[in-house]
Amino acid sequence: MTDFPLSTAEIDAFIDTAFAEDIATGDVTCETVIPEDARLTATMNAREVMVLAGLPLTTPIFRRLDPDCTIEFFAHDGDKVDPGTAIMRVEGKARAMLSAERTALNIVQHLSGIATLTRQYVDQIKGTGATLLDTRKTIPGLRKLGKYATAMGGAKNHRMGLFDAVMIKDNHIAVAGSVEKAVAGAKAAGRNDIQVECDTLEQVREAVKAGANSLLLDNMPPAMLRQARAIVDGAIPCEASGGVNLNTIRSIAETGVDYISVGRLTQSAPAVDIGLDFA
Structure with a gap:
């Protein structure tokens, strides 16, 4: 934007x-x-x-x-x-x-x-190849403006809202019954923009097998991010999120993830x- x-x-x-x-x-x-x-x-x-x-x-x-x-x-x-x-x-x-x-x-x-x-x-991730993303953690009524401001700062906009992309998070998985069932439901609806949030390496394997289009690797330390990247092996984009601040983002970017999302950009700047x- x-x-x-x-x-x-x-x-x-x-x-x-x-x-x-x-x-x-x-x-x-x-x-x-x-x-x-x-x-x-x-x-x-x-x-x-x-x-x-x-x-x-x-x-x-x-x-x-x-x-x-x-x-x-x-x-x-x-x-x-x-x-x-x-x-x-x-x-x-x-x-x-x-x-x-x-x-x-x-x-x-x-x-x-x-x-x-x-x-x-x-500036902290310059040269790593990782792209900074914003999130939906915006002040109600100011989402368009908040995301515009992140773009002015050099970030790329993530989904604007719940309406423009599928993101299957832990609560969705819990209600659906499994990663496989959640992804299958989205695919049955004709969606091809299915991102799955993964907290464990086992979920990474399940999401890749189920046919997710991208992964959100949540609160994984750098060593674990590297393992997740090895499992994916470049097949789909990986986004790191959680525990990201100015002191940690460089080491996260150097794991080879494609994207890093930071809620505090719009939540607490x-x-x-x-x-x-x-x-």
């Missing part, structure tokens, strides 16, 4: 929700303190090293309150910038700019935080520090 993922209608709905919880019936501070005809110019500045994501949302956010405001970008999504870098400048009605400020900053700080953490993981400084 490299194109901005939200349609115009989805962007409008996002802004509706954001403004409803923040502005609601009106910004009482601006309405009582700022003259109605006041204008100002503000620059959005990076205050730490970061990878940017979410900037396309800023224009519709500010223009929702001031359709005639002018906006100039000095950087773009996917750019890695240093502290002090000017990201964008807005000029318009002071009340509108001040009322929209927090919404614009919140989403860019959050998404840039995801992109920044993602880039750190991507810290927001970056960005300021909107008014002239």
Whole structure:
């Protein structure tokens, strides 16, 4: 996912929700303190090293309150910038700019935080041949944006939701009765995108034999990952997951797995520090 993922209608709905919880019936501070005809110019500045994501949302956010405001970008999504870098400048009605400020900053700080953490993981596995994946561990309502941010950081998007790929996990296997029965059910439904989560080497053997299209090797240490890879022998892609952090991902990648998925990219990435400084 490299194109901005939200349609115009989805962007409008996002802004509706954001403004409803923040502005609601009106910004009482601006309405009582700022003259109605006041204008100002503000620059959005990076205050730490970061990878940017979410900037396309800023224009519709500010223009929702001031359709005639002018906006100039000095950087773009996917750019890695240093502290002090000017990201964008807005000029318009002071009340509108001040009322929209927090919404614009919140989403860019959050998404840039995801992109920044993602880039750190991507850098850690550079040269190994492994590809970093995101997961479904996203804030409800922000999945498209969260996954877009990981793509800006250099990761590849995993399945978007439960609807676009079969992933047979331990609970599915428990209810179905076995790996073989679970895979057979998916195949009977005509699916050819069947991934099976494996906790043991025996499950790896069962999944390969049953005809899985890929494996999710869950919480396996590097030595065990190598054994699993030997069993698969390149027949289908293998993804490692669980226990992955910046200190462990390199050794996991060096086992030869094709993919490594990291939930914390979207689940717990810290927001970056960005300021909107008014002239």
